[in-house]
Amino acid sequence: MKARIDAGTDVAMIGAWDAEQNASPFTAAEFADHQNSLERDVSRGALFLIHTGGDGGGPVDLYIDEPAPPAVRARVTPVAGEARLSLPSGALTVGGVEDYRSPDARITGPGSIVKVPAGDYAVRCYVAKTAEREPASEKALRRLVSPADIKYYDGVNQRGCVAGALTLLLFPVLSYPLGWKVALPITVVVFLAFFPLRQWVLKRNTRYQRLNAIIPIHRIQQADPTHVFELRRHDLPNQ
Numbered sequence: 001m002k003a004r005i006d007a008g009t010d011v012a013m014i015g016a017w018d019a020e021q022n023a024s025p026f027t028a029a030e031f032a033d034h035q036n037s038l039e040r041d042v043s044r045g046a047l048f049l050i051h052t053g054g055d056g057g058g059p060v061d062l063y064i065d066e067p068a069p070p071a072v073r074a075r076v077t078p079v080a081g082e083a084r085l086s087l088p089s090g091a092l093t094v095g096g097v098e099d100y101r102s103p104d105a106r107i108t109g110p111g112s113i114v115k116v117p118a119g120d121y122a123v124r125c126y127v128a129k130t131a132e133r134e135p136a137s138e139k140a141l142r143r144l145v146s147p148a149d150i151k152y153y154d155g156v157n158q159r160g161c162v163a164g165a166l167t168l169l170l171f172p173v174l175s176y177p178l179g180w181k182v183a184l185p186i187t188v189v190v191f192l193a194f195f196p197l198r199q200w201v202l203k204r205n206t207r208y209q210r211l212n213a214i215i216p217i218h219r220i221q222q223a224d225p226t227h228v229f230e231l232r233r234h235d236l237p238n239q
Contacts, residue, residue: 001064003114004225008057008107009096013038016048016123016229017100019091019113025103038097045084047100048123050227058226060094064116068126068228076126076228083123085231090118094229119233126228137222144214153211160198167191 007014021041030037041047061072068076092115093099095108141150167190174183202208 001066001116003062003064005060005062005094005112005114006057007060007095007112007227008055009052009098010055010107011096011098012052012054013097014050014052014057014060014095014227015097015100016085016092016094016231017041017046018087018089019093020089021046021101022093022099022103022105024101026101038100041101042083045086045120047097048083048085048125048229049097050079050125050127057096059223060227060229061225062092062094062114063228063230064114065232066230068230072225072228073126075129075224077129079125079127079227081124084234085121085123087116087121088118090116092116092231116231117233121231121233124230126230128224128226137219137224140222141215141218144218145211149207149211150215153208153215156202156205156208160195164191164194164198167194 026034026037038047038049042049061068067073091113093108093113095112096106099105099108138150168187170190171180171183171187174186178186202212
């Protein structure tokens, strides 16, 4: 079984845990010693924890009771060793550890949970290699639309972002002849009006709209994972 979760974190830690863990929030004392509390739960198999080295996130691919394909393994590198994770309810949650054993989810939601057979799992984690390379999704995308169309679509978006940023230059240009009190509201109005106006123009661009219905969805769905988790039930033979 394969699943994909878009996981993010604001504390540079992504984890995997049983959703029922959130029914037992950390006490005030445990939260005050948060890092040690997390490590204690890791040692008892209640939490699988990865330090990402920075905030943010991306897609996490999960392989349950099956190994990641060789093509995926070639694009990732293992992190640490095998760990134990207990999933008594079978509701596997993957996301920022700030939501682990928290009564108020801030960064996870229904899309962060995958139903798996209840039980104890051996977990391995892999992280995407940092070498510069073309994402695998781009090769597949070229089978859906032509390279010329991709170049056109990306060019329109890039020029739009640059043009939007350039509207902010109205402030220094207008400040000298008109004064900053006049230049500032003019700049704000032009900046805020630029993007809705751009969207209005693009809605009448049939080529752009055709590509916009394909390219961003494909890139999101087929993007290379930032992490790969392999979970294997303890009662299954090694794969």
